[in-house]
Amino acid sequence: MPTLCKYEECTGCQACIQACKHQALRPIQNQHGFIHPYVDEKACIECGLCEIICPILNSVWVKNKLEPRTLAAWHKDMEVRWKSSSGGAFSALADYVLEQRGVVFGAAVTTKCKIKHIGITQRMELDALRRSKYVQSDIGKSYIEAKKFLQDGRLVLFSGTPCQIAGLYAFLRNHQYDNLYTVDFICHGVPSPFVFEEYIKRMETKYGSDIVNINFRDKRNGVEANLLIVFNTLKSGVRIERFKDNSFYHGFISSVFLRDSCYKCQYATMPRYADITLADYRNIGNKKKFEHEKERPLGFTGVMVNNEHGEVLIQNSEIQYEERYFAELASSQPHLKVPISKPSCSDDFFECLKNEGYDKAAKRFLPMSIKKRIEIGARMLLGVKFFYALGKLVRILTGKRSLFIE
CATH class of the missing domain: 1.20.5 (Single alpha-helices involved in coiled-coils or other helix-helix interfaces)
Structure with missing residues (x-):
């Protein structure tokens, strides 16, 4: 039987599952709701492809800059900026790819508030990929789909967590496609889909209605204070949870229910794997004067252009930006250097969640x-x-x- 990476090191990228031509691997959820590969011994022919594909067992080739060109960027359309978590830079990059009849992959909120990777081909579909999602997305078969589009000559923009981008490159066997652009972001870690599911159930009980959509970082109080989670419910309209009242947000920020691999993430470092890295630009103006201060209320995206291929995408996109120092952006981004630390209460939280339910676990372990x-x-x-x-x-x-x- 194949020897996959250690259980606690698996990122859930599912590259091995998508690479198996005999469907001998399938995704299963562990007790915390995170996806891991399961090997069907009857179907496995022991070809070893899954071992070769795994980006944890085999380092993905990367030759990106240690101190990349850094921008404070924003979308030219004010409405798009308001709909985005930061400055809308991702939308500007995606606009170009879609205009070229390309395909854009990213995380979307689907039915029953599940977070899954999807591919889109129309600008009217782009809103589903905007905004931060604080749950690990199910990558599904998006690597397989992206590869087919690449081989057909279509332009592809693939966005995801750093480990998902590494998984894509591993799945593609490090083949350098000129028509592939990749975008990751500076990642705090991915929360448990199971915890999120239990949280949604709690909110549905509270509001007496199914929740059909969610915005993890709504801007209605302004970008400087976008600490609101907004629910669209089936029966009771829009409902708003403030950060200080929101247990799921507390748990995410406190890193209580992240994936095990997040606490030892090998991608929380430089150089990056993706062509372009996006981030919140929290401390803009710390290193040199910011010339577009009047634009601040609408938000900015920190953009790291990690290689020349990423530079091509920036130059072809109608993205607005000001040049900044890499050190300025990095000074407020500790996860460019080290992964998040695991809280001592993490295991106890999951045990309490299993035995006593979400409300008691949240009250005991997630207070502000x-x-x-x-x-x-x-x-x-x-x-x-x-x-x-x-x-x-x-x-x-x-x-x-x-x-x-x-």
């Missing part, structure tokens, strides 16, 4: 601390620019890490 309430209050009161300036001053005066959110 006084420190976090102060952080959020300061951010709302000061605005992001002065919030991070104050954090920098604290570091200088105390010699310690900022007391505020990084």
Whole structure:
């Protein structure tokens, strides 16, 4: 039987599953809701392809920049920016690919609030791929679909977590397609789909209605305070959960229910695997004056152009941007250097969830601390620019890490 990567190192990219021509591997969910490959011994012919494909067992070839060209970017259309979590840069890149009759892959909220990777070919479909989704997406057969489009000569833009991009390259056997562009983002880690499912059930009970869609970072209070989760319900209309009242958001930010591999992620580093990396640009203006300060209320996307191929996509796209320093963006992004640490309560949370249900697990392990309430209050009161300036001053005066959110 094949020897796959260690269970706790598996990222759930499913490259091995999609590569198996004999359907001897299939996705199954573990007790925490994360997908792992299961080997059907009767169907397996022991060809070893799954071992060769695995990006954890076999390093993916990468030759990207350690300090890439860095931009503060935004979409020219104000409406698109408001619909995006940050500045809408992803939409600008996708617009170009779709205009060339290309295909764009990304994570979407599907039926029953499941997060899955889909491919789109029309601009009217693009809104489904916008905005952050704080759950691990099911990659499905999107690598197989992307490869077919590439071989047919179609332009493809594939977006996903860093480990999903590594999985795609591994699935493609490191073949360099000129018609493939990849986009990842600076990842905090992927929360459990099972925890999210239980959370959605709790919200549906609370509102007495099925939830048909969700926006994890709504901007109706402005981009400086987009800490709202907004639900579209079947019977009771739009419902809003503020960050301070939202247990799922607390658990995500506190890293309580992430995938095991996230705590030892080999992709939380430089250089990146994707052609382009996107991020929230939280501390813009810290290293040099920002010339487009008046645009700040609508939000910006931090863009790292990791190689020349990514540069081609930037130049062909109608993306608005200002040149920045890589060090400025990196200074507020610790997961360009190290993965997130596993909280000591993580295992206990899952055990409580299994035995006592979501409400009791959330009450016991996911309350908002006084420190976090102060952080959020300061951010709302000061605005992001002065919030991070104050954090920098604290570091200088105390010699310690900022007391505020990084």
